[in-house]
Amino acid sequence: MVRPASPLALLSLTIASPALAQERAAEVDIGASRLDVAIKQLSRQTGTSIGFRESRLATTQVRAVRGRFTASQALERMLLGAAIRARRVAPATYLVEPFVKPPVAARRPPARQRPLAVEPPHGEILVTATKRDIPLGSYPGGVQIVDGSELSAAESLRGTEAIEARIASVASTHLGPGRNKLFIRGIADSSFVGPTQSTVGQYWGNSRITYSAPDPNLRLYDVKSVEVLEGPQGTLYGAGSLGGVVRVVPRSPDLQAFEGSAWGGVLAVQHGKPGMDGGAILNLPLKQDVIGLRALAFGSVEGGYIDDVARHLDDINRVRTFGGRAALRVDPGDDWTVDLNAVAQRIDGDDSQYAERSVGGLDRASSIAQPFRNDYWLVDLVARKRWGSLELTSSLGYAGQYVFERFEGPELADPASPEVQPTKSAAPAAYSQANRIAMTTGEVRLTRRGPNGTGWLLAASLLHNRARTNRRMEVAPFGTPLTGVLNQVEEATLYGEGTIEPLDRFTLTFGGRLTHASLSGSSEDVAEIVAFRIDPGARASRSETRFLPSLAAAYRAADRLTLFARYQQGFRPGGIAVRREYIQRFAGDRVTTLEAGARYRSPSLDFAASVSATQWTDIQADLIDGFGFPTTANAGDGRVLSIGMVSRWRPIAGLELDAALYLNDSKVTERFTVALPADLLTTAIDRLPNVADASGRLGAAYTAPLGTDLELTASGFARYVGKSTLGIGPILGRLQGDYLDTGFELRIGRERRGVSLAVTNLLDARGNRFALGSPFLIRDRDQTTPLRPRAVRLGFDLGF
Template identity: 45%
Template sequence: MRRLVPFAFVALVAAPAVAGQPALDLRAGRLGDAVLALGRQTGTSIVVDPAIWARRVPAIRGRMSARAALDRLASAAGADVTAAGAIGWRLVPRRAAPVAVVRRSAVAPVAPPADPGPDIVVTASKRDVAARDFAGQVALLDGLDLAFGGAGGTDAIVARLASVSSTHLGAGRNKLFIRGIADSSFTGPTQTTVGQYLGDLRLSYNAPDPDLRLYDIASVEVLEGPQGTLYGAGSLGGIIRTVPNMPELGAASGSIVGGVATTWHGDPGGDLGATLNVPLGDRTALRVVGYGVSEGGYIDNPVRDRNDVNRTTISGGRAMLRVDLGNAWTIDVGAVGQRTRGDDSQYADRNAPPLTRSSAIRQGFAADYALGQVIVSGGIGALKLRSSTGIVGQDLTERYDATVPDGAPRVFAQRNATTLIANETRLWRPMTSGFGWVVGTSFTHNRTRLSRSLGPLDASAPVTGVVNRIDEMTLYGEGSVRLLPGLTATAGARATRSALSGSGEDVAPAFAPAAVLARAQVTGDRTETSILPSASVIAAVLPKVSLYARYQQGFRPGGLAIEGDFVRRFQNDRVRTLESGLRYGLAGTDDVYVSASVSHTIWCDIQADFIDATGLPSTANIGDGRIWTFGATGGWQPVAGLTLDAGFTYNDSRVTEPSAALFLALLRMSQVPNIARYAGRVGMDYRRPLSGDLDLRVYGAARYVGRSRLGVGPVLGEEQGDYLDTTLTARIGRPAFGLTLGVTNLFDSVGNRFALGTPFQLGMGQITPQRPRTLRLGLDAAF
């Protein structure tokens, strides 16, 4: 498969050469990937030296010859073009120009400064800031690497970063956390603490992670938070921005990848995905992605006499139509859909035989996700403009075992249905001549209906539910100025006005006039206004060494929550973070790179979940807290073809001033939930050419997650974590065809990723084990 090209690379002819000057569309990214696209679009053969394979190059679009495009790529990557046979070329590292030495008494010759190479751009900055100038912690994950050995979902991102964690409740049900900012274990009315984006559009607002499969993805950018100025509500911990591959004009191409898997102590599984890029004329192209995944179950239920009950199936796809309007303007129209079905929950009993659970009913779930989007982008002189509009429908239905000891089977069912409409329009000037800025507006409408029922399997009755609505209007701006050579200051602000409303559903009737009045006051409309300032400074103090400091805020609006038979209001919460850090080198550019930061966060009126008197989860403001976080990542290429990397994070979080209503409960456990005090990972990536264009690539990683708590209060005080995740994958093949063999959970450990299965049995020893050792054999092909 072309996305899994290792070391040296040859862009083989996939279509006959086109006479004249073809319309080229080469997206920004790694030099090797751009050359692959160039070879396919022009029918030429190009060899890339391994030393410059991963250098970053800008996008190239327009009508030109293959050699003209190659010269532009070589210039951006610091490479020279040499002939390779009669119909091809070779890209090699640029030879250093001879240095003329002027002999002067007592003066040593001075060599020119080293070429830093092309910039890696942080597009999630919304104004194309070079990574060297970005004041903050950012992880840039290549989509090719995330898909190596089979495209996963969000778990593939979590596996590569120590700072990102998940609740591991199940595909389409999880909540994600970054940098120690975690609110609760349940999917309720609170907005997520991590903003998830597909391109410039939000994937969700207060719904769980849709866990879209990462097929045909260009990159994923993870910015540690808060990121309130640019991304607004719900970016307290940070943002995860997934960038899909866009349609390529003038070139037909495709790929297919599939595999079969066997799971120790469980059922087999399989996956299949395909991508097709079809030109529809000179200025239009369509790119379509489709996939299906079946993950074998591994939990046994002796009470129901069923084995491997928790099989999960996922099917979905993505389509994007691009129209080139000319003069660097484009319009993209696309859709995304995914259907997830879980036969049963994946938790087990702590004190039972491994991978077994005794539950009276089947606890299946269903998650559906759909997104439609329109993106218009272009340039106005030196300025850039982009307007993105999308509509999202997300539906999650879950079943929980609510059977009381020695009682008849009971089921608790919950449905969370969300509709999101969003638009963002921004105008920006990339950083040139020491100055850059962005201004933008956004509108968000979100409506969530949470409905619930409880009772016998054949006669469950509705219980109290709630509807939350919110409309947000926002104006934001940010600018940077280079005060001195190597010293850049940035400041910005975001103003948001939120209109909130809601109502209860299936609420017990109120007969007293005072109760009726109180209920009306709780569910009445209200507005909230928030101003989020930000400021940062970054200084290049030595070659490849930068120091930075930044201040940022974030917030989440309030809403309505259910407690027992009543609907109750919770208020907005807010974080303020002061962070400082250092950076040496850059991943993908330098042989050695290190990045480290320390941050202090003040969190006011924390929105979090607790268990109410009826045994159901509810939401409240639990008080104020503070979080100290230290994080570090680094990498080293000791020899050509071998890259080692590592990451570590430490979190110290406390609820320092519990709310009066929950004071006694919080006395027993005041740690912010779901965040391990320690987490770390190490990784290895080895690439070696074998013969001709046959290559070998081996990737391995180990990730440790320390202990954490399920939630706040004594009922949710269950311990979880303290486990090791491992993976090892090898691929042998050519750019257009390869065989992959991968193993996850090499030591077949059980662990406890999440101490929850059903809220009705908290305190009875629930664990969510790791998927047992799984072996996958895969094939990939490109054409």
């Protein structure tokens, strides 16, 4: 709020909020920005009055501050290195004013002056995904962090695709929203979502999003940050984090401020139909400083752009997404915090988004519609208690997911004998698959934070995951059930990690995770005697016990430079999978990674580089079974080499340039032979699928004032994804990738209201993001998944 000048004390402050009688520490989350914007946010988050008299100070660039601080502590960090200071003029009231360093006395010779200390890195960024909030300068590993305030409504609408566009180490398949798999830094097992876990652990706040299901593509509205930990994270996150972890941190309720916001937009798609999106957020303090509620609702309709020439239909792949979130926070005092969160989202796709090369870049010829659906819901309860540097966290979560897909394919001559190939005159059939996944998790952990990233963590966790898959073949007017499967996993885990500083600026981190997993399964829709006739032992319950050690070191060679090295492991337990009409077991797999790198941070330049080598044993790969559905088998042993570089440069106030490059090389070092029903040949596997040989990004963001109360914000990017293969063998070993994606966004307005223009795929390129549409037609048709054609979104946002 802007207050007019007045002779009274501090009524001349440019920006202020209601003062509290007594300061206390609060959660502060403010990105690097102009002074006027930053102190508005800090005033609201800490409940203090902060302002300045001289209007010229408004455009001063200040540092990012994140963590739990009092207002004075946050201001000290925010203004570090700037020629201004904050002076306390009354209880919970601060005045920001110019600061002139006293001149050095003439009698003191310059040669005898004590040298000034080197400035610490700008802003104190905490890596919260470490579960003990390690400062970025002390973290011994590869990490990428996206500030949630940088994500516009247009970007948030894209969900996981926005993360992929911003972070070059993250890749994804592109079967369709709610149907994809994520990969980090070249650790990719296959293109298909089968019974095995993903190689990436996905988390929403404190809770795991999925276990053995596709990425639900949750929209990124109203998030505090997105953190990507690169490399195996077995110690902290356990099974299913072979390539790394993606953690989205949503914004928590504000217990003091009644506020809200809304946004909307209309989308025009070249060669396609228009779309629209909108949503609203409400923050309501139910009891000042004690209970707060934050609720969010959103919806979107994305117009299709694929034409079906056989059915004479245009723009068939429309997608509708609706969802919401609610968060209730209770602060009963005595440093307790209790959070109850709920997330729900539904994605409905009218048809698949693939084309056929022989028909056209945005065209295909199908006999039936191939719709899909993804319903996702998550509820979790998190309680925290602080005792100084100690924190106890206890959480309980439940996640559910329903995924339905329909594919076109030729009718099987005999579903009981899929080795009998369909005839050329076979009628078109609809193959459907429904996955129902339910996961319950619980964890208790105690952490202690020390200086320079030192401290420790001890935790225990339980997990239960139940995944049921049902399949059908439908040829009008009849339907035939095919073999399905039920997989259940229970995990009990103890883990811990500790960091010490044996030498000045040098830290060592030790960790370990002991997990006991119980696995069981059964057949669905067919008699067990038939389903388990090839592998009778697959029906028996079994267990695995794994210990995953970790070791890391970090050396602060200078205040701005950190060198690090890391040894880490990850694993996935085994299970059972349908192959053709029968069920077989697959074994667990394991990765071991050695990584070394450096990170440099200064007010004008950030740079990070790393090199890693990964050994992967008993690789679980999702293949295509005799019907065309995904199945899982152990493909062999392999290795992945990766080099990554990321930089951000701020040459002048308001302008930031970023660049990233990742190079990957994968090879199967010991081949297992896998019978591929797709071509009925025993095929040797040579290269891991979906590992792009190179990926990179160039980006720019610019902010400038327009007059006294308007601001211009512009950003753009270009992202290149290199060549990879769809899968293994002569049929699935098709090339994909080798395309350039681009985007640009412009916003004009004030902090709480503005209009924006966003353009994606500026070059209107086609590319081939994914060489698959229907796995049942992969033998006979050359399928591609093009980029969405050039799209223009005109939007607005407002807050109160």
